[in-house]
Amino acid sequence: MTASLPCVAPSAPDPFPNCRPLRRLGQLCERCAMITESNTTTAGETTEHNVIVLESPIQRGEEMIRSVRLRKPTAGDLRGIKLFDLAQMDVTALTTVLPRISQPILTTADAGKLEPADLIEIARVIGDFFVPKAEKEFLPA
Incomplete structure (x- = not known):
């Protein structure tokens, strides 16, 4: 921003x-x-877990993106994406859904510049959105 x-x-x-x-x-x-x-933070969504501090910041023009906040996707955000592909951490699926749920909005080109470690962390956070609340109670913090 x-x-x-x-x-x-x-x-x-x-x-x-x-x-x-x-x-x-x-x-x-x-x-x-x-x-x-x-x-943007809703019930069951804790901001500290949804903010990813990038290991390698992304340069966009004069702006330097150092962290990304993800919000829980809606069904509309997931249109055209196979949930199985997201669960498998498919790069194409991740880079398709990322611009729809990130703040600042990461373009597909920005997503392509992510370090592998950052992409894995983003995939982990996105995966956490699909865990039912009842199961989250039994997961370690």
Whole structure:
């Protein structure tokens, strides 16, 4: 996220419709980024486990991406993807779903620049989203 972006929705109650062009580029104004961060964590989703600090930051223009936050995918986010492929950590499936659930939004090209260790960590976090709550109680922390 580029901190110098002016808010394109300073008085709107819901800034997201006006910030969509920025969101497609993986950027938000400061106000919208704060709203996104406070609203994206849902019950059963702990932020500390969903943030991946990249071993090798990704350079995108002037922006340096050092960490990625993943949110739990919805059925729409998984369209066109075989769940079996995600479970097998298939790189194509991972790089397809990653732009749909990451903040900042990682493009397919950005996902292709990830170090293998970072990609494995992202795959682990995505896999954790598919574990039912009842089973999570029995897993070690």
